[in-house]
Amino acid sequence: MITTKELRNKYLDFFKSKNHTIIDGACLIPENDPSILFTTAGMHPLVPYLLGEKHPGGVRLANYQKCIRTGDIEEVGDNSHLTFFEMLGNWSLGEYFKKEAIEMSFEFLTKELGIDKSKLAVTVFAGDDDAPKDEESYEVWKSLGIPEERIAFLGKEDNWWNPAGPTGPCGPDSEMFYWTGKEDAPKVYDPKDDKWLEIWNDVFMQYNKTDKGTYEPLKQKNVDTGMGLERTVAILNGYDNVYEVDTIKPIIEEVTSLVDDKENIKAIRIITDHIRAAVMIIGDDRGASPSNVDQGYVVRRLIRSAIRRSREVGASEDCISKVAKKVIEVNKDIYPEINNNRQRVLSEIKVETEKFSQVLGKGEEMIKEYIKDGKIDANEAFQLYTTYGFPIEEIQRLGVEVDMEGFQKQIKEHQDLSRKGAEQKFKGGLADHSEETTKLHTATHLLHAALRMVLGEHVAQKGSNITADRARFDFSHPEKLTDEQKEEITNIINNIIDSKLPISHTEMSVEEAKNSGALGLFNQKYGDKVKVYTVGSGDKVFSMEICGGPHVENTGDLGTFRIKKEQASSAGIRRIKAVLE
Numbered sequence: 001m002i003t004t005k006e007l008r009n010k011y012l013d014f015f016k017s018k019n020h021t022i023i024d025g026a027c028l029i030p031e032n033d034p035s036i037l038f039t040t041a042g043m044h045p046l047v048p049y050l051l052g053e054k055h056p057g058g059v060r061l062a063n064y065q066k067c068i069r070t071g072d073i074e075e076v077g078d079n080s081h082l083t084f085f086e087m088l089g090n091w092s093l094g095e096y097f098k099k100e101a102i103e104m105s106f107e108f109l110t111k112e113l114g115i116d117k118s119k120l121a122v123t124v125f126a127g128d129d130d131a132p133k134d135e136e137s138y139e140v141w142k143s144l145g146i147p148e149e150r151i152a153f154l155g156k157e158d159n160w161w162n163p164a165g166p167t168g169p170c171g172p173d174s175e176m177f178y179w180t181g182k183e184d185a186p187k188v189y190d191p192k193d194d195k196w197l198e199i200w201n202d203v204f205m206q207y208n209k210t211d212k213g214t215y216e217p218l219k220q221k222n223v224d225t226g227m228g229l230e231r232t233v234a235i236l237n238g239y240d241n242v243y244e245v246d247t248i249k250p251i252i253e254e255v256t257s258l259v260d261d262k263e264n265i266k267a268i269r270i271i272t273d274h275i276r277a278a279v280m281i282i283g284d285d286r287g288a289s290p291s292n293v294d295q296g297y298v299v300r301r302l303i304r305s306a307i308r309r310s311r312e313v314g315a316s317e318d319c320i321s322k323v324a325k326k327v328i329e330v331n332k333d334i335y336p337e338i339n340n341n342r343q344r345v346l347s348e349i350k351v352e353t354e355k356f357s358q359v360l361g362k363g364e365e366m367i368k369e370y371i372k373d374g375k376i377d378a379n380e381a382f383q384l385y386t387t388y389g390f391p392i393e394e395i396q397r398l399g400v401e402v403d404m405e406g407f408q409k410q411i412k413e414h415q416d417l418s419r420k421g422a423e424q425k426f427k428g429g430l431a432d433h434s435e436e437t438t439k440l441h442t443a444t445h446l447l448h449a450a451l452r453m454v455l456g457e458h459v460a461q462k463g464s465n466i467t468a469d470r471a472r473f474d475f476s477h478p479e480k481l482t483d484e485q486k487e488e489i490t491n492i493i494n495n496i497i498d499s500k501l502p503i504s505h506t507e508m509s510v511e512e513a514k515n516s517g518a519l520g521l522f523n524q525k526y527g528d529k530v531k532v533y534t535v536g537s538g539d540k541v542f543s544m545e546i547c548g549g550p551h552v553e554n555t556g557d558l559g560t561f562r563i564k565k566e567q568a569s570s571a572g573i574r575r576i577k578a579v580l581e
Helices: 004-017 044-050 098-112 135-143 229-236 249-257 265-282 294-312 319-331 342-370 378-388 392-397 404-425 435-455 483-498 510-516
Strands: 060-068 084-093 120-125 151-154 168-179 196-209 215-228 461-466 471-476 503-509 529-537 540-546 561-570 573-580
Touching (some): 004 060, 004 084, 004 098, 004 229, 044 084, 044 215, 060 265, 084 229, 084 265, 098 135, 098 168, 120 135, 135 151, 135 168, 215 229, 249 319, 265 294, 265 319, 265 342, 294 319, 294 342, 294 392, 342 378, 342 392, 378 404, 435 471, 435 483, 435 529, 435 561, 435 573, 483 561, 503 510, 510 529
Antiparallel strands (some): 060 084, 084 215, 196 215, 461 471, 471 573, 503 529, 529 540
C-alpha cells in the first residue's frame, strides 16, 4: 500500500537526486494570466521561464501542484476523473530533452515504483503539417524495452499539449499508460480500451503558438511532465477508482454517512468531488467566492450541483457544511491555507447554500404558474434556469414534463454566446509575453509603489489581471479614492516614466528580499531564491518587488499612464483599471 504522501515524497526525492530544485506550487487562481481561470497544470506558473526568463531555481525543477480542471466536469462520478487534483511535475528549462526525460520517467515507474514494464504502453505524436512525426521518442521507448506493438503513434487530439491560453509554448507529448485489467495486458496497445489508464505525460515544448495560429520553433526547448497523484496512487494500490485513495476516502465516507440513498454511488461521488474542489478554490490564498462571473461562477456551480445531488439522495440539511469541514480536516497538513482560511470557506458555503435554498423555493412557486396540463415549455424552463438559477433537473424531479429538445437548443445557443464572450475576454494575457502585456505588467509595479506613497503603507497587492489592452490591479484599501488622490497617483507614475529610470533584477534569498524592503506576499511560500525587480538605481530607487517577470528595461519605454476606472472589488479591496497610451 502507498499513500499520497509517500508517492509525493518518493517523486520529489527521486528528482532531487537527479539535480532538480524542488519549488513550491502556485495558487489555484493564476496571477497575471487572464487566459485561464484556474491553474490546470504545474506548467502555467512557469510560462515566463518556459519562454526564456531565468528561474531562480535553475534549469531543472520539480514540484507538486494543486489543479482545477472543469473540462471533464461531466465525467466526474466515474472511476478516474476529478475536478480538483494534485499534479506531480518536473521540468527542464532548455537543458535535457526527450531522451533524458523519457529515461527518467521510465526509471521512476519501473525502479522506484516497481511497476512491471509488461503492464506499460506508451503513445507518441504521429506528426502533421505543423510538426513532424516523433521518431526520436519512439526510438527511446524501444531502447528501454517497450515492444513496438505497445507504442502507438497518435495525432494532435491525443499527443499534443496546447498552450494554457490561445497563444504560448506547446508541443508534442508522450503519454504512459498502465494496464488495470485483472488479466494479462494484451500484446498490442489499443487506445480505445479503457483498461489502459494514463498515469504520466512527458510534454516536449518545442513550439510557440502565435496569435495567427502558426507554430514557431522555440529558441529554448523545454520538458514539462505531469503525473496525476490520486490516479497513480489508485493504480499502485489496485483500487478500481480514485475515491479509494487516502485523501478522498474519508470524505466520501462522510458523505455516505449523511445520505439515505447509499446505493446512488455517482451522486455520492459528485458531492464528494464538488465540495472538495469548492473548498480548495475558496480556501486558496487567492481564493474566489461564489458569484455569477469567472472563477466565482465555477464555485457557485460546484456548490449548487452538490446541493442538488444531496437532495436527490436524501441528505441531511447540514450535509454540505459537514463535508466541507471534512475536506479541510483531511487536507490541512499538506495545504494549510485552507485551514487558515477556514472561516471564509465555511461562511461562503453556508451563504451559498442558503441562497440556493431560496432559489429552489422561489422556482417551485414559479413552476406552479408556468405549468399547463402538467407540462412546462422550453422558454419558461430556460428562463427559470438562466434568470433564477433553477436547475432543469429540479423541474424534472417535481414530476413536471419539459420540452427538453427545445430547452437544450436554447442552452446550446446561450453557451455558444458565452463561449465567444469568454474567448474575447481571455484573449492575450501575460502568458503571451507580448510587448503590450510586458509594459502593463511593469506599470503595475509603479502603481503599487505610488498607491503606498499616496494612501499609506497598509496598501498591499491583492491580485492583478493583465491583457494587451489594460491592467487590472486589486489592492487593500477601505474607501473610494478621491479625484485628487487618483490625479496624484497618476502624476507620480508619469513622472517616473518621464525620468527614464532603469529596471533591473537580482536574485536573493527571501530573508534578504524582506530585509532590503522589497514588497512581496510574505504570507505565501517562495523558493530558496527569488527575483527582486528594482525600478531606479542608487539614491533614485522608486520600487523593489519580488516578481517573476517579464519587465521592460527602462520606465521611458512605457508611454503615458492613465487610470480608467477605480471601484470596489470586495470588502476592503479596491480595483483600478489602467492603460498605457
